[in-house]
Amino acid sequence: MIRDKKVKSVRFNQDQGCFTCCMESGVRIYNIEPLVEKLHYDIDVVGSVSKCEMLFRTNLIAVVSGGAPPRFADNILSIYDISAKKKILQVVFASSIRAVRLRRDKIVVALLNQIHVFSFPTPTQRLFTLETRENYKGLCEVSPLVSAEKQILIFPGHKLGSLQLVDLCCTEISISSAPVWIAAHKAEIGCLALNQQGTRAATASIKGTLIRVWDTATKNLLVELRRGTDPATVYCINFSRDSDYLCCSSDKGTVHIFAIKNTNLNKRMTLPSGGMLGKYGESQWALANFTVPPECACICAFGPNSSVIAVCLDGTFHKYVFTSDGICNREAFDVYVNVCDDEKYLQWSTALLSLP
CATH class of the missing domain: 2.130.10.10 (YVTN repeat-like/Quinoprotein amine dehydrogenase)
Incomplete structure (x- = not known):
């Protein structure tokens, strides 16, 4: 049963082997074959997320906030390096x-x-x-x-x-x-x-x-x-x-x-x-x-x-x-x-x- 996990948007990566899931509670990344969750940034790190774009299967993802409560304004693009566990770029x-x-x-x-x-x-x-x-x-x-x-x-x-x-x-x-x-x-x-x-x-x-x-x-x-x-x-x-x-x-x-x-x-x-x-x-x-x-x-x-x-x-x-x-x-x-x-x-x- 789905429990208070509101999904705002989903998008495939460029090779269509993964997809991102943007939620009120953060962002997740799933592998398709097999279906398994590969990454999860919770609300304390990224806030609610409206858009997320992967760069193939590299360590880089682009995130835009949205929903409630957003950690950042929706005019801010954040690029995260998931291997370094940090934001490497922000553009307003x-x-x-x-x-x-x-x-x-x-x-x-x-x-x-x-x-x-x-x-x-x-x-x-x-x-x-x-x-x-x-x-x-x-x-x-x-x-x-x-x-x-x-x-x-x-x-x-x-x-x-x-x-x-x-x-x-x-x-x-x-x-x-x-x-x-x-x-x-x-x-x-x-x-x-x-x-x-x-x-x-x-x-x-x-x-x-x-x-x-x-x-x-x-x-x-x-x-x-x-x-x-x-x-x-x-x-x-x-x-x-x-x-x-x-x-x-x-x-x-x-x-x-x-x-x-x-x-x-x-x-x-x-x-x-x-x-x-x-x-x-x-x-x-x-x-x-x-x-x-x-x-x-x-x-x-x-x-x-x-x-x-x-x-x-x-x-x-x-x-x-x-x-x-x-x-x-x-x-x-x-x-x-x-x-x-x-x-x-x-x-x-x-x-x-x-x-x-």
């Missing part, structure tokens, strides 16, 4: 931090109307600032791989429904590169994602019925996927590591799995396309799906061996395995907030539980 911004994204060489911080890019870890200096449209959700993603040809940053563009792309490799200090944007949707963008290599971007509007996948080099639409017919809030979109598949979750309580390399695997309507149905009759529906509690937000990502992980704010953990013919079976279920509840084990003062 003019307004509330909406999102933080980490690369091994950069920090990206989204505010309501700006995105700041800093060098990282040393020397940490602001490289440039991008002015944005009002971005309440802090929607932005950056390609995590240093080895990739391009360092792509994506976020909602100034024009309604547009997606802006910036190649951080081609950006000089204090000077932003020329804006490149894609007319992604007619309505406001509600969710976005970027694959590991920065070659594919996925977008959904606030309507939430369609997900569109784009080539970040050519700006061409690669595939349009139908989540459903009723409007929905899309919580999360993620690519598989090889970019062959895509998953998404929404407030309908269903996690959808699509094929984006071999789109013939996706389901289609049995009725003849065209005619009165128009493009609707040609829609590509999910290859497979499974359900989670619809009353709470949920993030999803791909695990090993054709599995999809869903982590919900109600403290539940779901793992399903799918096949190319659309069969989807549950492999694991747990209440992650109750995984490892030994208070002595969880104290900051105990020996460090190093991430694998």
Whole structure:
């Protein structure tokens, strides 16, 4: 039974092998395979936490306070070195931090109307600032791989429904590169994602019925996927590591799995396309799906061996395995907030539980 463990947000790390859990009582880090709590900073150390970003499986995490009682204001970014058990960096911004994204060489911080890019870890200096449209959700993603040809940053563009792309490799200090944007949707963008290599971007509007996948080099639409017919809030979109598949979750309580390399695997309507149905009759529906509690937000990502992980704010953990013919079976279920509840084990003062 979940006992007064209110979860404010959850987020996967860059390789989707761990996830952070921000709570009124602090922050936790969980490994996925197997599901085990690896780190716990309690309220006495970090206060209540609204956002936490891991840097792969290194000792560095970024934390933003939130909720009650916050230890710091929500315009302060704190970087902790968990091996040294101390804060190594603090940056104060003019307004509330909406999102933080980490690369091994950069920090990206989204505010309501700006995105700041800093060098990282040393020397940490602001490289440039991008002015944005009002971005309440802090929607932005950056390609995590240093080895990739391009360092792509994506976020909602100034024009309604547009997606802006910036190649951080081609950006000089204090000077932003020329804006490149894609007319992604007619309505406001509600969710976005970027694959590991920065070659594919996925977008959904606030309507939430369609997900569109784009080539970040050519700006061409690669595939349009139908989540459903009723409007929905899309919580999360993620690519598989090889970019062959895509998953998404929404407030309908269903996690959808699509094929984006071999789109013939996706389901289609049995009725003849065209005619009165128009493009609707040609829609590509999910290859497979499974359900989670619809009353709470949920993030999803791909695990090993054709599995999809869903982590919900109600403290539940779901793992399903799918096949190319659309069969989807549950492999694991747990209440992650109750995984490892030994208070002595969880104290900051105990020996460090190093991430694998």
